[in-house]
Amino acid sequence: MNLTDPLRVIKGIGEKTERDFNKMGLFTVEDIIRHYPRGYDVFEAPISITDLVEGKMISIEASVISIIQVKQVRNLKILTCRVKDSSGSLNISWFNMPFLKNKLRMGYHFIFRGKVVRKNGVLVIEQPGIYTREEYRIKMNVLQPVYALTFGITNHAISKAVKIALGELELSKDYLPKRIVKENKLVSYKNALEEIHFPKSPETMADARNRLVFDEFFGFTLALMTLKEKKTVWTNQFNMTDREDLTRFISELSFRLTNAQDKVWKEIKADLTGSHTMNRLIQGDVGSGKTILAALALLLTALNGYQGSLMVPTEVLAKQHYESLTGMFKAYGINTLLLVGSMTASEKKKAYEKVKTQEADIIIGTHALIQEKVEYNCLALAITDEQHRFGVRQRESLTGKGDHPHVLVMSATPIPRTLAIILYGDLDISVVDELPANRLPIKNCVVDTGYRPTAYRFIAKEVSAGRQAYVICPMVDESETIEAENVLEYTEKLKEAMPADIMVEYLHGKMKPKEKNDIMERFSKGEIQVLVSTTVVEVGVNVPNATVMMIENSERFGLAQLHQLRGRVGRGKHQSYCILVSGSGSRETKERLEILNRSNDGFYIAGEDLKLRGPGDMFGIRQSGDMEFRIGDIYNDAGVLMKANEAAKGLTEQELSTILKENPPLAERINHFDMGTL
Ligand code: ADP
Ligand code: MG
Numbered sequence: 001m002n003l004t005d006p007l008r009v010i011k012g013i014g015e016k017t018e019r020d021f022n023k024m025g026l027f028t029v030e031d032i033i034r035h036y037p038r039g040y041d042v043f044e045a046p047i048s049i050t051d052l053v054e055g056k057m058i059s060i061e062a063s064v065i066s067i068i069q070v071k072q073v074r075n076l077k078i079l080t081c082r083v084k085d086s087s088g089s090l091n092i093s094w095f096n097m098p099f100l101k102n103k104l105r106m107g108y109h110f111i112f113r114g115k116v117v118r119k120n121g122v123l124v125i126e127q128p129g130i131y132t133r134e135e136y137r138i139k140m141n142v143l144q145p146v147y148a149l150t151f152g153i154t155n156h157a158i159s160k161a162v163k164i165a166l167g168e169l170e171l172s173k174d175y176l177p178k179r180i181v182k183e184n185k186l187v188s189y190k191n192a193l194e195e196i197h198f199p200k201s202p203e204t205m206a207d208a209r210n211r212l213v214f215d216e217f218f219g220f221t222l223a224l225m226t227l228k229e230k231k232t233v234w235t236n237q238f239n240m241t242d243r244e245d246l247t248r249f250i251s252e253l254s255f256r257l258t259n260a261q262d263k264v265w266k267e268i269k270a271d272l273t274g275s276h277t278m279n280r281l282i283q284g285d286v287g288s289g290k291t292i293l294a295a296l297a298l299l300l301t302a303l304n305g306y307q308g309s310l311m312v313p314t315e316v317l318a319k320q321h322y323e324s325l326t327g328m329f330k331a332y333g334i335n336t337l338l339l340v341g342s343m344t345a346s347e348k349k350k351a352y353e354k355v356k357t358q359e360a361d362i363i364i365g366t367h368a369l370i371q372e373k374v375e376y377n378c379l380a381l382a383i384t385d386e387q388h389r390f391g392v393r394q395r396e397s398l399t400g401k402g403d404h405p406h407v408l409v410m411s412a413t414p415i416p417r418t419l420a421i422i423l424y425g426d427l428d429i430s431v432v433d434e435l436p437a438n439r440l441p442i443k444n445c446v447v448d449t450g451y452r453p454t455a456y457r458f459i460a461k462e463v464s465a466g467r468q469a470y471v472i473c474p475m476v477d478e479s480e481t482i483e484a485e486n487v488l489e490y491t492e493k494l495k496e497a498m499p500a501d502i503m504v505e506y507l508h509g510k511m512k513p514k515e516k517n518d519i520m521e522r523f524s525k526g527e528i529q530v531l532v533s534t535t536v537v538e539v540g541v542n543v544p545n546a547t548v549m550m551i552e553n554s555e556r557f558g559l560a561q562l563h564q565l566r567g568r569v570g571r572g573k574h575q576s577y578c579i580l581v582s583g584s585g586s587r588e589t590k591e592r593l594e595i596l597n598r599s600n601d602g603f604y605i606a607g608e609d610l611k612l613r614g615p616g617d618m619f620g621i622r623q624s625g626d627m628e629f630r631i632g633d634i635y636n637d638a639g640v641l642m643k644a645n646e647a648a649k650g651l652t653e654q655e656l657s658t659i660l661k662e663n664p665p666l667a668e669r670i671n672h673f674d675m676g677t678l
Contacts, residue, residue, distance in 0.1 A: 001168040003030035003665050010161050020153050021161075029165050030665050035158065036196050036212065036631050037145035040205070043113065043136065048087035052116045052123050055583055059113040059136070060085060060125070068101050083112065091124045096152050103130065111136040129155065143199045162197050175662035176215070177655045180647050186211045196631075210640065213632040217644035220629070222656075223670045224425045225648065234277040234404040238380040240304040241273060245332055249299060253292070260434035261289055267430050268297050271406065272381070278406035281424050283415070284432030285602040286567025287439070290410045291542075293432070294383050295325055297408060302334045302361040306380035309363045311370070313386050315340045315513045316520040320542060321385070322364040329362065339365035339374070342513040348373075383408045412564065412602070419638055422645045441600055442570040446554075446580045446593040455550055455579050456497045462548050462577075463502050463529045469548035470568055471532045473508075474583075490552075491532045498530065507533040535561070537568060544572030554580040555589040560635075562596055563605050570600075606635055 001009055006028060008018045026032050046059040062083035069080045079094045081104055092112060094100055104110075113136075114128025131139070147158045171190040174181060181188070187195070192211035199205030250257065257265065264282060271278035284290045294310055301308040310325075312318050322338040329336060337360035339351050348368075354360040358377035363369060382405045409427065420429055447455070459469045471494065473487045491506040498504055505528045507519050516536070522528045524543050531537070531546075535557075549569045554562060562580070570576035580593050595608045634641060651659070660667035 001029060001165065001170075003028065003033075003169065005029045007032060007161070010164050012164065013161060017153070017157065024148075024150055024153065028665070029169065032158070032161055033165050033169070033193055033197075034630065035147060035162070038148050039146045040143040040199065041146050042141060043139045043144060045140070046111055046136075049085050049090055050087040052090070052125075054116055054118050054123060057113070057115050058125075059111050061109070061111045061133070062089075063109045064104050064106055065089065067106060068104050070098065070101065090122075092126075092128055093124060094127055097154075100130070109133075143202065143205065145197050159197065166194055166197065173662065175659055175666070176218075177651075177658065179655075184214060184643055184647060186214055189215070209631065213629075213637045213640050214644045214647075216629055216632045217637070217641045218648050219666055219670065221422070221645045221648035226670055227425075236272075236275055236277050236406075237403065238272075238301075238304070238306055238406070240300060240306070240380070242269065243300065243303045245303055246296065246300055249328075249332070250296070255436060255438070257292070258289065258432075258434045258436055260284075260432045261293060264293055264430040264432055265296055267428075268293065268408065269300065271428075272297065272300055277404055278381075278408060279427050280408050281420070281427040281429045282408065282410045282432060283420065283429060284410070284412065285435065286412045286564055287571055288412075288432040288435055290385070290412075290432060291321065291324070294321075294385065294408070294410065295328055297381060297383065298325070298362050299329060299332065299334065301381040301406075302329070303332065304380075306378050307355075307358060307361055307363065307376055308381040308383065309365075309369055309376075309379060310383045310385060312364075312366060312384075314536075315342060315366055315517050316541060317385070318365050319517055319521065320524065324542075325362060325364060334361045335359060336362045336364060339363055339368045340513070341366055341368045342517070343368075379403075379405045381406045381408065383410065385410045386412070412567070413560070415606075415634065416603075416638070419634055419641060422641060423634065438573065439570060440573075440575050442566060442576045442578050444566075444578045444580065444597045446582060446590065446597055449581060449583060451579075451581065453497070455581070456494070458577075458579075459530060459548050459550065460499055460502060466545075467548070467574060468523065468526065468528075468543065468546040469530045469550065470537060470546060470565075471530060472537075472549070472551040472565055473506075473532055473534055474552040487532060487534055494530065494532060502530060503528045504530045504532060507531060507536055509534055509536050535565065537565075541568055542571055543568070545574070546571075547574050547576040548579065549577070550579040550581065552581045553583050554593060555582045555584045559592060559595060559605050559608070560602070562593075563602050566596070566600075 006018070007013050007021050007026065008015065009029065010032075013021070021027075021032070024035075026035055041057065043059065046061040049060055049062065052058060052060075060083070062085040064081055065084050066082035071078045071080065077096050077098050079097060079100055080091055082089055082091050084090075092114070111131045111133060112125060112128040113131065114125045116123055117126050118124075145155075145159055145162075147155050149155060149158070171193065174189045176186070176189065180186075186192075187207045187210075189211065192208040192215075195204045195208035196212055199208065264284075268278070268280065268282075271280060282290055282293060298308040298310065310321060312321060318338065318340050322336060326336045335354075337351055337354055339348070339355075343351065351360075352373055352375065355363055356375045356377055363376075368374075384407075409424075415423065417429065417431075459471075462469060471490075473490045487506045487508045491504060495504045505519055505522070507516060511519075519528065519531070520541065523531050523546075526545060546569050549566050551557070551562065551565055557565070566578045569578065578596075580596065582589055582593060595605055599605055599608075632640065660670070
């Protein structure tokens, strides 16, 4: 068996299962052994049904006492049955697993292991694993891998396939040079893979993880180095000078630039009018006012007779930037243009024409900006906002559009400077380390779910005072589809709880771009007062009139992401509030959320988050979505990142070529490197 073989070479994976695996993005043997567990489970002795506690993973030993019911809810097939033990009975349900119907016969006896949740006021177990007493005994008190699942593939199916693959692959020769393995005190690659999937102990698992994190960062550095080799510092070939109009523009803003904005603007201006092409990252906390810096750079470019572009990750954000920049630039005779994927073919064609003839000076849009058909007349500045949402390659392709334009990328991810230098390679870094002075600090509170009615009343009160609110919906693990269902359900409940004249709408990732835009636009205009949403609102959106951010299941987010979400409020002159609803009353949760309560400083929060997240919950909390790695975490594993970076940079030619020869899939990935896919 080879790493690059298709999955069907693994015994037990037939055509249909292979297709399901493919849907999860797993195609080769290597893909599946690199599908690392999300966490581990320890199977404890079953407990009585009467002892169940909401929110906990538990096992019960019980008999099936009802016929299996199958219900179709939208595109979900929900299977339900009732079970009992000597203490009591309850309902159990599964999503999209119709095949269980044959297994769960009336009177049969199993151990069910799953999470206890409250549905319509009663406790149920959702999506539990099913075991015979013997199967369960073998697993007891051993760390069991828990995998990310979708498309009806069970955890068992994955662990079985991984086990077979690991047994048959010839991995005893480590692809890393012995020297590096030794210097960095790494376990072997083979051992790491075995222990990450089937750990003998928490200690061996930690060693395994350390090795795999090292490998991931090592590969990442190699990929960045390869990208950089193809790149050189270019002489600035755009003739730009400072303009009177710019001074006027700044003096006519409704606010004064903060000292930090002023400092960064001077750095950008020096680049644009200097001798070399700009390659700069602007880092600044949410709400620090990065957009205006982009606006200034674009204006200077356009006033000098060149084109500038601004690329953002979502259409919602593109529209918003487009509207605000159009307003700002009108008085200066600068033409703006919006270019997004949801435009019709003929709209796009017209837009391309305007880009080509320079009828448009400033082009704002999504990935659509880097489509092959877009031909710029004289692109001198390419800006990427919320850059962590893009891959390196996407960033590069925008750069490749003009004749080596200046490049500016903006990010709110609080990364320590030492790490930023590694992660962003060749970029110069500017930091906007100050918030506008007129802001009232956001008031925070951490509450349990029992507080919901009070929170809803509070939101209603804010709405009647003319304000707006976001409610981030409870999180669901299983899939985006279920997440969408969940938003719908929650919105219905919220509508019932709110006074009838309050407009409540929802937003989730599965909606069409046009629907999303429409909802965001109506929210921006104040036609919608309460927006129920998944985390899709997280990046960049600016509705200064919104003053309440209520986050359900806040314990399940990383602090950095909570901080981003909270950054959607407190952007205007009104007092804003963040209500963190926690489904868990544990001390750790309280301690973590308390950090947000205490501080509004993204750097501080990231640092504290790091201190609190011990090695035990390294997979536990969903990552923030920024700089996402398969297994490494740039905050927790900063030390490993440094080491891996040094190791990669210190390779001899000979060593590098051996590595690439020994690990062809890695070589392939390095060649087609894009952030997040390594
Ligand atoms: P971010 O850095 O998160 O992208 P934005 O650029 O969207 O932040 O700015 C957030 C809000 O702050 C906007 O409404 C913007 O108009 C306002 N703003 C920006 N700079 C200042 C300033 N110096 N003083 C007051 N308000 C500002
Ligand atoms: Mg922004």
